[in-house]
Amino acid sequence: MTDELEETRRLIDAGDIPGAVRALRPAAESAPLTELADVVGRLAAATGFDDLSAASRDLTASPRSPQALYDFGYGCVERGVGFLAVPALREALRLAPGSYAVLDELVSALEGENRHAEVVALLLERDATLRPWPERYLLVFNSLLAGDLSTARTHFSRLPAPDDPTWEWAHTRVRGMLRRAELARSAHPAGGPRLDSRDLRGWHYVLTGGHLATLSPYGFDAAMTGRFAYLQDSAEQCRRGLGRLRVILDAAGRRPRTVSLLPGRSDRILGLAAAEVLGLPTEPYSPGGTDTVVVAYDLNDVDREAAVSLRDRTDGQVLYEHATCWTDPPVVSADVSGLLCQTVVEPWGERLLMTDDGATRQPPDARPEAEIAAEIVRADGAADPGDGETPPDPDTALAAFVTGTAAGWATGPRTRVASPGPVPSARFA
Structure with missing residues (x-):
């Protein structure tokens, strides 16, 4: 043994x-x-x-x-x-x-x-005997998750529309991914990454249909490639995300009329701050709300029934999630993710502080929601310079990418994608 x-x-x-x-x-x-x-x-x-x-x-x-x-x-x-x-x-x-x-x-x-390349190799070995549904679909899907666009395109061209309506969502899903891949490849600024193993924003868009507002400024070349592992969040980081949300909405030509508030405390705090940053009134979230930005802090903490109701878009509805868990994604993918992390502690949550006497626990911030939201609005939303390893990510580059990919953005169901895709990052076991 x-x-x-x-x-x-x-x-x-x-x-x-x-x-x-x-x-x-x-x-x-x-x-x-x-x-x-x-x-x-x-x-x-x-x-x-x-x-x-x-x-x-x-x-x-x-x-x-x-x-x-x-x-x-x-x-x-x-x-x-x-x-x-x-x-x-x-x-x-x-x-x-x-x-x-x-x-x-x-x-x-x-x-x-997440061993997608192995799935591709396994299925290609049996190419002659693959059924269209599900095996050839699985070949297309895993080729995309492995970053192999050539194989995905080849086998999508051999994938007929399903006779069984239960597979229609899957057909729509991979067709949308391939369309977004073409948009993403041409939308990056000159000299920027184009769907390689470091293009986190590009692949996030291709796989989820959403835009990633910010990249982690720490450890990009040390295996994080733009994602966070553990993050003790801050008002500044929240304000940074909301500012980038405004950049994305403007670049995409979206003009929401309200911010929709989900009932959770964290969601309401961030939603109130978003309304101030965007200059919009608030309203309670309703599944049929139109021309609105629905704001969540962390969709994994949103009531499941409410989260599921967000899968299908209504006209002009944009879903913003500040902290998206990339190792255990929520049941619905956001149209805009402020950042990607494995574990996050809200700025107003119980926090671990290091002092001369060692680690201590700071209790949650019990102030009224509006007071904490006002603090976020006042916070400095400038980019954290970090360790200098993360590639430059100015507002102009984000706006250019959004403009170039707007035709494929917010156009279908917000389907959960459980895999991190072709861009690897280190994680806690």
């Missing part, structure tokens, strides 16, 4: 389930499947996942059974540990090469791990 599996057993016995899952990662592709299944079975039993525990036992008893391999892989994907499913599903596909069920589940496992 490998050192990783032994360490996983120790962590399970110690009750450290997250640590045990992390310890399994380096062993998933190299450990013998029976030994991996045995450890996963112990992990599943410790967490009360009886279905995965049973599938692990079956695989240990019948390691060459395609059904046992599939059931184990399916159970891992369903429980959010798709990386453990990959070796079992690869073996199942080797033993049952004609099984679409196994192929599709392997694609699902790899997609869940």
Whole structure:
């Protein structure tokens, strides 16, 4: 048994389930499947996942059974540990090469791990036998997420409109992504990145249909490429985002008549500030509101029913989210994201402060919403110079990109995209 599996057993016995899952990662592709299944079975039993525990036992008893391999892989994907499913599903596909069920589940496992280039390679190997729906669609979709526009275009041209209406949304989705890719490639200022592995704004637009207002000014060349990991937010950062929202609206020729306030405290604070910055009156959010900017601080904290109601646009409705989580995106993609982060602490939330006596907790700011909003409006919204690694990002460059891509902006459902796409960034495990 490998050192990783032994360490996983120790962590399970110690009750450290997250640590045990992390310890399994380096062993998933190299450990013998029976030994991996045995450890996963112990992990599943410790967490009360009886279905995965049973599938692990079956695989240990019948390691060459395609059904046992599939059931184990399916159970891992369903429980959010798709990386453990990959070796079992690869073996199942080797033993049952004609099984679409196994192929599709392997694609699902790899997609869940953002291993899109591997999905593309897997499906291209089977090009002659791919069904249009879902396999060739999955080839197009994962080619886009891997940044392979040539393959995406080639196979989209071979993808017929679906006979089953349940796939119409998917067809519309990839067609929209390809259209936005063409707009983005021509919209960047001369000398700027054009949909390469550093073009965070361009790929954010292609995949989500939204505009990214600001880039993180720290660690761009040290694996962050414009995203934040942990961010203790500030009034200045909020004001910066709202100023860039105004740049985007002006460049796109949008003239909203109101700012719509969602009911959450953080959303109302930011919405009140946005109304002042944009010079607009406020109104309560309603799903049918038109010619309005709907303002959210973090859509993952918005009531789910309200968030779902924001998926389909009404005329002139623009959804702004200040802090978009890129590792666990919300159920709806915003038309404008102020910034991308993994974890954020609101300026008015409980904060961690470093003093001469060590770390201390500062309680949440209990002042009235309007008072905090006024502080945001007064804040300095100038760009943080950061560490000097982030490429220049003046208002003029943002406006030029928005103007050049306006034809593909805010034109369809705001569909969630779970992958960070072709631009990598470091993250907390």
